[in-house]
Amino acid sequence: MTEHKSVSLADCVFERLENDILGGKYAYGEVLTEAKLSEELGVSRTPIREAIRRLEQENILRDSGRGLVVQGITPADVADILDIRLLIEGEAARRAAAHMTPQQKQALMEAVELQEFYVSKQDAERIQTQDHHFHEGIYAGCGSITLQSTLVPLHRKAQKFRRASVERPERAMESVREHRAIAQAILAGDGELAAQLTTQHIEQARKSMIGKGE
DSSP, X not given: XXXXXXXXXHHHHHHHHHHHHHTTSSOTTOEEOHHHHHHHHXXXXXXXXXXXXXXXXXXXXXXXXXSXXXXXXXXXXXXHHHHHHHHHHHHHHHHHHHHOOHHHHHHHHHXXXXXXXXXXXXXXXXXXXXXXXXXXXXXXXXXXXHHHHHHHHHHHHTHHHHHHHHTSHHHHHHHHHHXXXXXXXHHTTOHHHHHHHHHHHHHHHHHHHHSOOO
């Protein structure tokens, strides 16, 4: 039981630190220490140490010998992430059209409808949350653990840039329209159209986030 609690706490610490770093709370090049993070999060160093190990594997933190240096995600990293998503995310949408359960399809449409609501309120934080639910819903419903485990971390790593993108009302509106079209194709079982629309969506996101197309 103790081990289970330790693992769960380490997961929570990892997610918190990942979100804080990728969300911009800690600046690129900032030096962190186990003691500082332990004090800020109010937990012992054991889950901090496990979370740090995972963040180093993700190249989000780097051990400099004098502390942990925040690597974060650069515009060049985001360009690479979007290039990879352009190559494979359409395939995830194609497979989702064939494999999604009724419950997963319902959750996908709920994410779209909630995103539309928050776009009308210009609530960037909740727009981003629903964007997260939408894409990860497709990954979870595509029937491939390999695609899901590849795409989930890629999508999360670009969150700071996605937030900046959806803070622009015109892009937020375009994005949710694109999401609805993708969802409708998936619900109709049209994998080819879902793949095509997903690729176009990522191309538009790339232009919005880093100012360049393919």
